[in-house]
Amino acid sequence: MSGNNTMSYDLQGKVPLLAKFGFAMIPLSWVMQTMVITWQMFYFTTFVKMSVMLVTLMLTVGKVVGAIATPFWGYLSDRLYRTAFGRRFGRRRAVLLLATPLNFVFYMGLWVMGLPTWAYFAVNILYWASWAGITTVQYALPAEMTENTTQRAQIVGINQIAGAIGGTALSMLNIWLFTVWGKDDWDSYFKIALLWGIVGTVVLFIGFLTVQERPYDESTDVAEADSDSKAAGFLSVFWNFISAMRVKSYRVYLGMYICEQTFRAIRGTINTYFVMFVLLLDPQTVSLGTGVGFIFGMAFVAMWIWLTAKLDGMRTFRLGGYACILAFACMLGLGIFHASVSSGLRATLFVVFLILMNFGISGVVNATQFVFTLVPDVDEIVTSKRREGQYAGINSTLDVIFTAVETLIIGMVLSWTGFVEGATTQPAATVDWIMILYTVVPVVLVILGNIVSRLLKMTSANHKKVLAEVTRLRNGGDMKDVDDETKAVIEELSGFKYEQCWGHNNVINAAHKEKEGATA
Template structure:
């Protein structure tokens, strides 16, 4: 019988896996580009009320997402988990629930309706994305195949982003630029797309639930049953994930990069409409060009990593430098009042789209290798916990960032539904979009230097894990391998694989020989 991790992942399988990122990328690209504008323009909400919806929903979801990761790590012990998969069962369950997305885009409802519908979408995203994001690490342990899975999913994510900004613009040609039905129809169309995408992934993927531990030494964690104990172990697992050095650095890169793009996206529509004096059609056109450029941009970064063997850190710095240029250009255009031809803006957003593709693809490519580093320390596979932490940390920081944006705009005198904003509000919009985004990207730029995960170091790591699983002794490990293990895990070699670091990370551990 072929084990799940021995199956090969070609582009057909990768497409079946990656198509769900039409939801991951598309749903929140629409939300990031249009929902705040929709709430404040057509739904009668103030900018502070609208931003509070994002903040409240994401804080609640940030709490539930790691619980989702913990559940999927342990769901294989249930009858449903054994029949449908501990991860994939939730994809099957979520597919028909995608039609909840259409309910976001109705007008003439009250604050509590919009809070409830947005909260339901955040919770649905956790139920889909947390288990789905673990599958790349479960389906294969080959660097090239995991990179292929990450690359193809990012292409679908960028395609979803392209459709998110272009479809509303296309619908505007028939409904008019100021018709709220544009957004209602957009929500309904994408609900159908997301439903089919998630079902396709359920049909085309597998998980490593049939693989039994092959190593002769393992960490046996003594854990009690009961709801209180499960909550305690969940918290301990979440905290322990940050004890892995590569994951700590990765989280900083990931959170700062993605939050920077969220800040940019949240105020970009305001920048174009109020600061440049353009209309919503211009937002759609420029965003569409950037989103379309991100599709070949993702493939280009795949080639940089897989064919030209550029390290993830170097590729990230290339993407950040390009975005710094875009931000500086937009800042100068506003403050100097320089007239710029539309073709220049199109070229600028092509560059931004390609750079953004690298910024998004590379952290998610890196993520699929983190459980391997963790295994060197804990001798366990904890993909669900890492996926949960990724969602928790990002949505917590994004919730804070969006709330701060709302508070700053409110304090600066932003007037909802007004065609002309006071000068103070315009300055706030420009500063948030350029300086706020640049500071977050600068943090990520700096952290890429101590981050040492590459194709070569990953091969060294997997080779050493395989050697230890076959009963290899710690004293037989050579000096270069010991250095790699320390750079990735943050611990001396003698502390991992059942040593002191294992006890610190996992908790109460009994390292014993398995006959």
């Protein structure tokens, strides 16, 4: 019934190399998204000649629509086993099959010149809506592919490495491509975008063919839990979105995740402007810095994989944060004193500080992604179902919302300070605010994330107790036989009284009668 795409290995054992390879293809497709993040705002303000406010409005609207689409992708993905299509291809792989071709078409539309403004708006909206399906699968699979925390740490590391390879391959090769095709004409960017669009689509298809997921069983039959819900259809999508927030571990994790994603998004959005207008370096330095940082980043990720497994994620999150704070402080100093440093030394220091920044960011990201893989296990003790897609959709939605707000705020700030579209230099006020956005704001967010991380009690020992209790109940155990220590851990991590767990609540089904209210 589940087809030959589902896992043929023990959830507590090692994940086969082919399955890991298949998963790696999904984040590798970020070569396309990296092109959009790095160059879209620059491309539209420089070549399409849109005002910075209009571009930021377009990007914001597209990201918001993508945010609205992600809960539907997650809800649909979790429930695809109810369909013959889902049982034939798998509930995650089926989403890849739907989203991949759509993503390529709309991605390429972003780089076509001569379209009316409304067409750019429409293509941008459709791109973000289709990309949401791919990110939903990417978020869902690490938790779904294994219950072994060491294997999960490895898969999270693979996610980082493959995503970094995607971004770095683009950045390093772009240095040569800009030399061959030039950097001052729109068609150079179109050709580069086409190259990465083809590469990204091919690797997604390879991932579709090789990745493995959980088979159809009682835990993955999520549709069964909401089949009698009065909040059916679209209303059920939003009920599941809101009710997932009731799981305490997820709420605390979200604080860490939002801080991490927001400071990285700000840095990514403003990075090109910081290099060109604050440090007064050329566009190739953007690509060179990213590429060199990646070479060191591979060793960093390998170290963080080991350290995260040893320290349970929370401490590695904070350690990575401290390194980020130091790196941003160095970048601030370089920005302030750039005039007294030669261009060659400025470029060298930028790369060195970027390596330090990559060290910190790789730790923060590794820890955050690892902790996320543990949340669906807590959700399963609450609902008795595997809802990785639901949480992947929520993550993508909140990511897009905060990124959209960040993009809009950046656009407003730059416009307010007198940003000049298509210019090679900017007013002093604009340069100062670019520097503040690139350095000071991320430091504030990193500090806030470190504070929030201390609220999550997801240790390795506590996680093992959750898994053991899920297994006991799945095998027909009685909830009345739970020991006091396990009960206390579950209540601490879930935010529910133990008696409310294992589906005795309305987290999935709004019409389900709930026992006593959840604990705070």
